[in-house]
Amino acid sequence: MNYRTLGDSDVEVSEVGFGAWVVGTDWWGDRSKDESIDLLHHAIEQGITYFDTGDVYGHGKSEEVVGEAIAEYRDEVTLATKVGYDFYNNPQAGHGELPKEMTGEWVRSATEKSLERLDTDHVELLQLHNANVDEVDEDVLETLDELREEGLVDAVGWALGPSIGWLAEGDMAITEEFDAVQLVWNLFEQEVGNHFLDTIEETGSSTSLIPRVPHSSGLLNEQVTPETGHDLDDHRGFRPDAWYETGWEKIETLRFLERDGERTMGQAAIAYLLSHDAVASVTPTFHTRADITEWAAASEVPKLSEEEMTRVADLYEDNFGIDRDDGMDELRSSVGGDDIDAAGIDKRPSSGPRSSAD
Numbered sequence: 284m285n286y287r288t289l290g291d292s293d294v295e296v297s298e299v300g301f302g303a304w305v306v307g308t309d310w311w312g313d314r315s316k317d318e319s320i321d322l323l324h325h326a327i328e329q330g331i332t333y334f335d336t337g338d339v340y341g342h343g344k345s346e347e348v349v350g351e352a353i354a355e356y357r358d359e360v361t362l363a364t365k366v367g368y369d370f371y372n373n374p375q376a377g378h379g380e381l382p383k384e385m386t387g388e389w390v391r392s393a394t395e396k397s398l399e400r401l402d403t404d405h406v407e408l409l410q411l412h413n414a415n416v417d418e419v420d421e422d423v424l425e426t427l428d429e430l431r432e433e434g435l436v437d438a439v440g441w442a443l444g445p446s447i448g449w450l451a452e453g454d455m456a457i458t459e460e461f462d463a464v465q466l467v468w469n470l471f472e473q474e475v476g477n478h479f480l481d482t483i484e485e486t487g488s489s490t491s492l493i494p495r496v497p498h499s500s501g502l503l504n505e506q507v508t509p510e511t512g513h514d515l516d517d518h519r520g521f522r523p524d525a526w527y528e529t530g531w532e533k534i535e536t537l538r539f540l541e542r543d544g545e546r547t548m549g550q551a552a553i554a555y556l557l558s559h560d561a562v563a564s565v566t567p568t569f570h571t572r573a574d575i576t577e578w579a580a581a582s583e584v585p586k587l588s589e590e591e592m593t594r595v596a597d598l599y600e601d602n603f604g605i606d607r608d609d610g611m612d613e614l615r616s617s618v619g620g621d622d623i624d625a626a627g628i629d630k631r632p633s634s635g636p637r638s639s640a641d
Contacts (some may be wrong), residue, residue: 284331285582287352287563290462291489292438294407296361297544298557298582300333301326301575302495302566306348317347323352325572329361329579333564335493337365337412337442338397339381350401362401363408366393367443385411385418387426394430399474403534407464416451418560438462440493449624450478455566457482463563468494469505471533473599474628483561491563494556498567502530504549504578506570523610529626533603540591547583553581558592 285298285348289630308320314322315421323334336345340571347366353360369384384393388462394409409430411419419441422540430436440463443454468476479492501507509531554564567578587595598604 284579285330286332287491289408289440289491289563290437290553291460292462294361294438294462296493296564297577298564299553299565300335300493301331301332302337302543303334303345303349303567305569306336306345308414316351320352322572323349323570326569326575326579327356329351329575330582331575331579332359333361333566335363335365336593337367337410338393338400339365339370339412341399342370343396343506346397346400347567350403350413353618354402357403361407362403363410363440364397364401364406365410365412367392367414369411377598383413383415383418385414385423387422390423390426391430394435405435405437408440409436409438410442410463410465412442413444414441414452416455417557419452419455436459440465443467447474450543450626450628453479454482454622458486458604459486460488461490463491463493464488465493465495466494466521468492468556469497469499470498470552470595470599471499471530472535473596476556480559480561487488490561490562491520492559493564493566494562494606495566496568497552497556497565498549499530499552500568502527502534503552504567504574505534525607525610529603529605529607529609534604536603539594539597540587541583547577549577550581550584551587553578554584554586554597555592557582558586 285400286295287298301323306314306322334349336348337430341348342575348353349362353362366389367385368381369389371380373381390411398404409427411423419571427439431439439461441452441461442465443452444467453466453475464479466475466479476492476494482488483490498504507527507530537548537551540546540555546554546605551566553565554620556562567574569575569578594628
């Protein structure tokens with residue numbers, strides 16, 4: 284495992300991190316606390332030191348499980364959490380979004396409660412969870428500074444949407460020199476990541492990027508295939524048919540990234556992201572110990588060559604040679620879509636529930 288540093292902080296993260304939304308919640312299948320702890324311990328054995336949870340995951344349960352699992356390794360790991368949702372006073376309706384709270388007072392209070400659940404006196408990275416650009420005012424920024432000065436957090440970040448706040452939010456985080464911006468970014472969804480790379484270059488910011496969903500929810504690691512079908516028992520079961528069908532066609536155009544014995548497709552998807560200097564860590568969605576073993580090793584497989592990166596960019600520009608969209612070409616923005624238009628990205632604000640592709 285290789286390691287990188289977040290922004291201008293001294294916080295070190297493993298190039299492959301553990302997204303703890305898979306423990307303490309049922310979003311990616313049910314597993315017991317013991318099974319969750321076993322996954323977390325196996326990750327540590329594979330060299331993973333960056334663990335990213337959030338207070339809203341399982342309404343605090345994920346933080347509790349992570350805190351228990353890493354207790355004996357606390358000095359060896361980098362711990363991140365997120366705040367910004369009021370699950371304390373609002374019931375969860377399925378996987379729907381809860382009301383957000385984004386004031387200085389709330390950020391401090393939520394952080395202190397997270398530290399209690401994690402059974403630690405500080406976290407290395409505190410992230411604002413899906414905050415909209417107009418919610419992060421001077422009060423919030425000053426509170427983040429105070430939490431750092433008091434030693435409760437070592438670095439600050441902003442975890443983005445994708446359907447709750449995106450371009451303007453990431454641009455603000457980069458301009459304000461947040462240490463990290465977390466975003467959805469993968470071989471099939473490159474535009475926003477590329478946009479932030481441009482913003483970092485234009486501003487000279489030191490902000491690091493932390494991509495999640497590197498496997499496009501199971502397509503790029505080939506856990507969702509024509510053979511498995513798409514009658515899934517998690518959130519992917521609500522995707523339009525075209526998402527599956529175009530994904531299966533796209534992956535065939537990327538077979539050149541596989542190197543027999545050196546790089547699997549699942550590893551190549553992570554290596555693509557790590558080939559960008561601004562990326563500090565990639566957080567896949569681990570389901571099993573085997574996932575952890577394979578994808579943690581992506582830190583040490585060959586990064587993509589310049590020729591491979593160019594070929595990937597050309598394929599994306601041409602929509603991988605496919606003349607239809609995947610039924611999910613809607614992206615809601617916290618500023619009504621103006622940021623998307625200004626960036627020249629061919630997406631529009633969502634106008635309603637996504638429907639199956641015709």
